[in-house]
Amino acid sequence: MVELTPSFKVGNDRIDDDHRHLLDIINHIVETLDAPEPADCASMVSDFVALAKTHFEREEAFMKTVDYPDMAELHDQHQALYDKLDTMVHLSTNARDNKLARESLRREMVYFLMDDVINEDLNFKQFLADKGLVRDA
Ligand SMILES: [Fe+2]
Ligand SMILES: [Fe+2]
Numbered sequence: 001m002v003e004l005t006p007s008f009k010v011g012n013d014r015i016d017d018d019h020r021h022l023l024d025i026i027n028h029i030v031e032t033l034d035a036p037e038p039a040d041c042a043s044m045v046s047d048f049v050a051l052a053k054t055h056f057e058r059e060e061a062f063m064k065t066v067d068y069p070d071m072a073e074l075h076d077q078h079q080a081l082y083d084k085l086d087t088m089v090h091l092s093t094n095a096r097d098n099k100l101a102r103e104s105l106r107r108e109m110v111y112f113l114m115d116d117v118i119n120e121d122l123n124f125k126q127f128l129a130d131k132g133l134v135r136d137a
Contacts, residue, residue, distance in 0.1 A: 001027055001030075002023060002026060002027060002030075002053060002110060002113065003023075003115075004016070004019055004020050004023050005018070008117055009124070010117075010121050010122065010124065010125045010128060010134070011125060011128055011129065011133070011135050012062065012128060012134065013135065014058065014062065015032060015055075015058075015059055015062065015102075015121070018051070018054075018055040018058065019055075019113070019116075019117050019121075022051060022052060022055065022113060022116075023053060023113060024047065025047060025048045025051065026048065026109045026110065026112075026113060027050065028044060029044050029045060029105075029109060030042050030106055030109065030110070032044065033095060033102045033105060033106050034106075038095065038096050038102060039096065040095075040096045041092055041095055041096070041105075042089075042092040043092055043096075044092075045088050045089060045091075045092035045105070046089065048088070048109075049085045049088065049089060050066070052081070052112070052116075053082075053085070054080040055116075056081070059074070059078075059121070059136065060074060060075060060078065060128060063124060066127075066128070066133060067116075068127060069094025069127075070123070072125070073123075074120070074124070077115075077116075077119075077120045078116075080093055081112065081115060081116060084108055084111075084112055084115075087108060087111070088105060088109065089109050091104050091105040091108065092105060101111055
């Protein structure tokens with residue numbers, strides 16, 4: 001079970017709500033993958049992919065409104081994660097019957113959120129704080 005601890009919050013409700021929602025889906029999928037009789041998770045993964053894409057768009061749109069100076073980098077990092085979303089969809093179609101696919105999917109999903117939230121979004125946390133745009137900095 002992965003949790004969104006306070007240090008991983010960026011301080012913007014909309015973005016943090018998205019991250020929490022993504023995390024909930026990841027935990028749900030991981031539970032399914034770890035069950036003694038794994039069920040099909042392809043539709044959950046496809047919901048996750050849709051939400052992740054919407055999240056990237058929302059995050060970029062918001063950061064643009066606050067004149068974030070590293071928009072190109074933010075966009076590039078999201079583009080790199082798009083490839084991983086495709087990999088997840090592919091793995092999810094084999095996950096129920098294939099242990100290796102389940103293990104790879106599990107790893108991809110957990111790392112995905114770390115890549116977005118920890119390696120990338122925390123870069124703009126300080127920027128938002130400096131602009132006085134966070135709830136509880
Ligand atoms: Fe991001
Ligand atoms: Fe994000």
